[in-house]
Amino acid sequence: MLLHHYRFVPDETLFDASAFREALAASRTPIxxxxxxxRDLQERLDxxxxxxxxxxxxxxxxxxxxxxxxxxxxxxxxWPDDGxxxxxxxxxxxxxxxxxxxxxxxxxxxxxDDTAYREGLTGFIxxxxxxxxxxxxxxxxxxxxxREARADLTVITNLLESRTLAGPEHLxxxxxxxxxxxxxxxxxxxxxxxxxxQIARHxxxxxSEYHLEPNIKSSPGGLRDIQMIGWVAKRHFGELRYEDxxxxxxxxxxxxxxxxQGQAFLWQVRYALxxxxxxxxxRLLFDHQRAIAELFGYRDTPERLAIEQFMKRYxxxxxxxxxxxxxxxxxxxxxxxxxHETPDITPLxxxxxxxxxxxxxxHASVFRxxxxxxxxxxxxxxxxxxxxxxxxxxxxxxxxxxxxxDESFRDDLRHQSLFxxxxxxxxxxxxxxxxxxxxxxxxxxxxEFGQAVGLMQHDLFHLYTVDAHTLRxxxxxxxxxxxxxxxxxxxxxxxxxxxxxxxxxxIAGLYHDIGKGRGGDHSELGAIDATAFCERHGLSPRxxxxxxxxxxxxxxxxxxxxxxxxxxPDVIHEFALAMRDEVHLDYLYVLxxxxxxxxxxxxxxxxxxxxxxxxxxxxxxxxxxxLDHAIDREEWARESREEARGLLSTVGIDTAxxxxxWASFGDDYFLQYAPSEIVWQTxxxxxxxxxxxxxxxxxxxxxxxxDGGTKVFIHTRSVNDLFAATAAAMEQLGLSIxxxxxxxxxxxxxxxxxxxxxxxxxxxxxxxxxxxxRHHLVEELDxxxxxxxxxxxxxxRQLKHFKVPTRVVIEQDTANARTIVELTAPDRPGLLARxxxxxMEQDIALSAAKIATLGERVEDVxxxxxxxxxxxTDPERQARxxxxxxxxxxx
Numbered sequence: 001m002l003l004h005h006y007r008f009v010p011d012e013t014l015f016d017a018s019a020f021r022e023a024l025a026a027s028r029t030p031i032x033x034x035x036x037x038x039r040d041l042q043e044r045l046d047x048x049x050x051x052x053x054x055x056x057x058x059x060x061x062x063x064x065x066x067x068x069x070x071x072x073x074x075x076x077x078x079w080p081d082d083g084x085x086x087x088x089x090x091x092x093x094x095x096x097x098x099x100x101x102x103x104x105x106x107x108x109x110x111x112x113d114d115t116a117y118r119e120g121l122t123g124f125i126x127x128x129x130x131x132x133x134x135x136x137x138x139x140x141x142x143x144x145x146x147r148e149a150r151a152d153l154t155v156i157t158n159l160l161e162s163r164t165l166a167g168p169e170h171l172x173x174x175x176x177x178x179x180x181x182x183x184x185x186x187x188x189x190x191x192x193x194x195x196x197x198q199i200a201r202h203x204x205x206x207x208s209e210y211h212l213e214p215n216i217k218s219s220p221g222g223l224r225d226i227q228m229i230g231w232v233a234k235r236h237f238g239e240l241r242y243e244d245x246x247x248x249x250x251x252x253x254x255x256x257x258x259x260x261q262g263q264a265f266l267w268q269v270r271y272a273l274x275x276x277x278x279x280x281x282x283r284l285l286f287d288h289q290r291a292i293a294e295l296f297g298y299r300d301t302p303e304r305l306a307i308e309q310f311m312k313r314y315x316x317x318x319x320x321x322x323x324x325x326x327x328x329x330x331x332x333x334x335x336x337x338x339x340h341e342t343p344d345i346t347p348l349x350x351x352x353x354x355x356x357x358x359x360x361x362x363h364a365s366v367f368r369x370x371x372x373x374x375x376x377x378x379x380x381x382x383x384x385x386x387x388x389x390x391x392x393x394x395x396x397x398x399x400x401x402x403x404x405x406d407e408s409f410r411d412d413l414r415h416q417s418l419f420x421x422x423x424x425x426x427x428x429x430x431x432x433x434x435x436x437x438x439x440x441x442x443x444x445x446x447x448e449f450g451q452a453v454g455l456m457q458h459d460l461f462h463l464y465t466v467d468a469h470t471l472r473x474x475x476x477x478x479x480x481x482x483x484x485x486x487x488x489x490x491x492x493x494x495x496x497x498x499x500x501x502x503x504x505x506x507i508a509g510l511y512h513d514i515g516k517g518r519g520g521d522h523s524e525l526g527a528i529d530a531t532a533f534c535e536r537h538g539l540s541p542r543x544x545x546x547x548x549x550x551x552x553x554x555x556x557x558x559x560x561x562x563x564x565x566x567x568x569p570d571v572i573h574e575f576a577l578a579m580r581d582e583v584h585l586d587y588l589y590v591l592x593x594x595x596x597x598x599x600x601x602x603x604x605x606x607x608x609x610x611x612x613x614x615x616x617x618x619x620x621x622x623x624x625x626x627l628d629h630a631i632d633r634e635e636w637a638r639e640s641r642e643e644a645r646g647l648l649s650t651v652g653i654d655t656a657x658x659x660x661x662w663a664s665f666g667d668d669y670f671l672q673y674a675p676s677e678i679v680w681q682t683x684x685x686x687x688x689x690x691x692x693x694x695x696x697x698x699x700x701x702x703x704x705x706x707d708g709g710t711k712v713f714i715h716t717r718s719v720n721d722l723f724a725a726t727a728a729a730m731e732q733l734g735l736s737i738x739x740x741x742x743x744x745x746x747x748x749x750x751x752x753x754x755x756x757x758x759x760x761x762x763x764x765x766x767x768x769x770x771x772x773x774r775h776h777l778v779e780e781l782d783x784x785x786x787x788x789x790x791x792x793x794x795x796x797r798q799l800k801h802f803k804v805p806t807r808v809v810i811e812q813d814t815a816n817a818r819t820i821v822e823l824t825a826p827d828r829p830g831l832l833a834r835x836x837x838x839x840m841e842q843d844i845a846l847s848a849a850k851i852a853t854l855g856e857r858v859e860d861v862x863x864x865x866x867x868x869x870x871x872x873t874d875p876e877r878q879a880r881x882x883x884x885x886x887x888x889x890x891x
Contacts, residue, residue: 216269229328251328343355473597727833
């Protein structure tokens with residue numbers, strides 16, 4: 001469809017029509033001759049593709065060869081007159097065919113009555129099916145075409161692209177005349193309808209070209225976006241040569257070069273997808289990305305996998321294509337369709353004005369005369385929220401003058417001041433930074449950011465490229481600032497308004513992942529870059545240190561909340577020491593919440609929110625107490641006990657009975673649980689006595705026990721394999737365990753608590769469902785001899801594809817006299833049950849667990865001792881445990 005300098009020249013070595021006709025004449029089985037020709041053609045094309053031939057020659061060459069075969073097939077039938085023609089339409093009408101693309105045909109009749117052609121039509125279509133062609137065909141008269149095109153946007157679009165393969169050309173010319181824009185679908189109506197169609201299509205793909213498994217045809221920046229530009233131009237200007245399109249001012253040479261290069265790359269990917277799958281396929285699935293990267297010659301390096309290099313190239317192409325699509329369609333709307341309108345014009349300064357709600361330059365030489373205007377434009381947009389966007393011709397000028405942003409531009413104090421003024425403007429900063437990224441300005445001004453554009457980490461945890469994730473993070477910070485943000489993120493929404501200098505958070509957000517893809521620790525590399533930025537832009541040493549600290553430690557709060565036992569006073573004190581003061585704590589909290597939510601929508605849930613809230617609250621208490629005053633564990637346990645006793649009294653529970661029960665619990669129990677939880681469990685145990693059945697309590701989150709998930713408490717006789725059995729039973733219920741606290745009283749009764757979510761990552765609140773959980777767990781855990789087998793469930797295609805080797809790190813928690821096992825392994829059904837069984841086999845007691853599923857892998861932390869309650873310090877025993885976990889979970 002794209003009109004460009006390339007001109008296809010038929011290659012008769014692909015298909016020798018004369019030799020084919022001779023073979024056909026000599027054969028008694030014409031179907032076999034056609035099938036052999038099609039097979040040979042595909043083998044030649046595939047061989048040329050693997051050898052690196054120009055993809056345009058292959059795509060157009062296949063269409064040309066099919067033209068010859070279809071004409072020869074057409075000649076086999078006796079058509080009574082010249083009232084019928086065979087037309088190629090749609091993609092085939094453009095002369096483009098991938099290995100398994102549909103071959104769209106129109107059998108065009110001059111008259112409505114098809115009686116005279118019916119036998120020939122039936123035979124011809126049947127023959128095409130018999131020789132193995134995937135055809136999409138329609139039989140229409142000229143009147144049918146006119147009527148259906150008037151009613152259906154898809155039909156008029158398909159018929160715009162047509163070629164006569166056989167029969168009289170005048171039928172197609174007559175059809176085109178009847179479909180002309182003067183008769184139906186004038187340019188403005190056609191454009192508006194196609195634009196709405198594109199908006200709906202983009203919406204189905206989340207308005208993002210950064211899909212982990214993109215559809216190369218329909219996702220933003222895909223082949224459909226390229227075709228959209230061609231359809232609009234063709235409908236308005238008619239069938240034009242490339243020179244005519246440029247002369248009309250719709251595109252320039254540089255833009256058409258980007259479109260042509262992007263189309264060629266996407267054609268290569270699409271051809272490879274068809275070839276590897278042996279069928280039509282437009283989804284760039286994980287299963288295919290690695291194979292295509294290898295096919296295209298990418299190789300793993302110490303910094304990046306081959307697949308990540310390939311996908312970076314993909315994302316850069318589609319980002320450029322999506323931006324051009326936006327700009328060209330906006331240009332078409334403004335300059336061609338709305339040329340007669342006279343919108344209001346509001347001058348902003350000597351360089352910019354607002355025209356019809358959109359900002360534009362006041363003359364074409366603005367950026368050449370004053371390069372800093374490339375930054376000033378975005379500052380003005382932040383200062384004037386009524387501006388809806390940038391006029392298309394100004395976007396084109398921005399793109400054409402990006403080269404002015406060089407080292408001397410970046411070192412200019414005036415330009416540095418403009419950028420800092422933007423960050424301090426108080427407007428919607430993320431929106432302007434997204435625009436800067438879209439137009440290629442942000443990566444030019446911050447080259448370190450430019451290196452991260454299109455950089456994807458190949459896993460199921462990070463759903464976006466580094467640049468897209470970074471801009472999403474900033475968007476969430478902006479959301480915290482707005483009224484609606486308080487409902488979903490109450491703590492972050494409160495804290496963000498208390499931060500002394502919001503621009504420091506914008507900078508930390510921009511730089512937090514900027515060091516990825518270079519090898520080494522990305523947090524440390526990012527901190528170095530952030531320091532350089534702050535010093536270059538004149539920030540104070542104190543502010544510079546804070547930004548660099550935030551970047552270097554941006555993962556600390558998340559890791560502490562999800563991997564450490566934050567009920568442990570020593571953990572809180574250690575984290576408070578790292579925070580230094582409440583300012584560092586508050587900045588880091590807001591950055592952490594934005595980072596998690598921007599990484600993967602499924603990661604943020606009530607459970608993670610509760611963990612971070614608890615860590616923030618306890619750390620703030622520790623900071624206010626003073627870093628020189630470590631938390632006294634005995635005092636903490638005593639205070640929890642006394643507060644719980646008081647709460648029990650208010651609900652009429654005999655405190656003497658509670659004290660008798662608690663005598664076997666030990667101080668660690670009162671360190672692990674809040675007073676409200678102690679009351680809930682104590683009431684349940686006292687009411688359950690003297691039954692020997694397992695006690696199962698299940699509660700949805702409440703204000704008193706805001707753990708963000710459904711809490712399940714299990715009080716039963718302590719036996720081997722109980723944790724494995726519990727994990728298996730939870731799996732059967734479709735529950736995912738996110739936190740486990742395992743304790744045993746001195747009389748060998750368990751005090752085990754699990755935080756669970758359903759398959760959608762939500763807590764269970766329905767009373768009937770909670771009762772089902774209680775009933776099922778009582779049945780499963782009543783008799784240890786009947787403990788369930790490890791549950792298996794079908795592993796999804798995505799999880800099957802990723803190979804995550806099991807990694808086991810064993811450390812000592814000296815303060816608590818226990819051993820910490822950090823486990824990274826492939827996510828799979830029944831994993832916790834397997835781990836529990838290994839612990840049982842090796843006489844290991846589990847005291848707590850922190851469970852985190854990150855895409856295709858789990859990062860779990862287990863706090864263990866031996867059966868005597870001592871940490872595992874023997875190196876040989878540690879080695880046996882590590883080996884057993886790896887061999888079991890890597891299967």
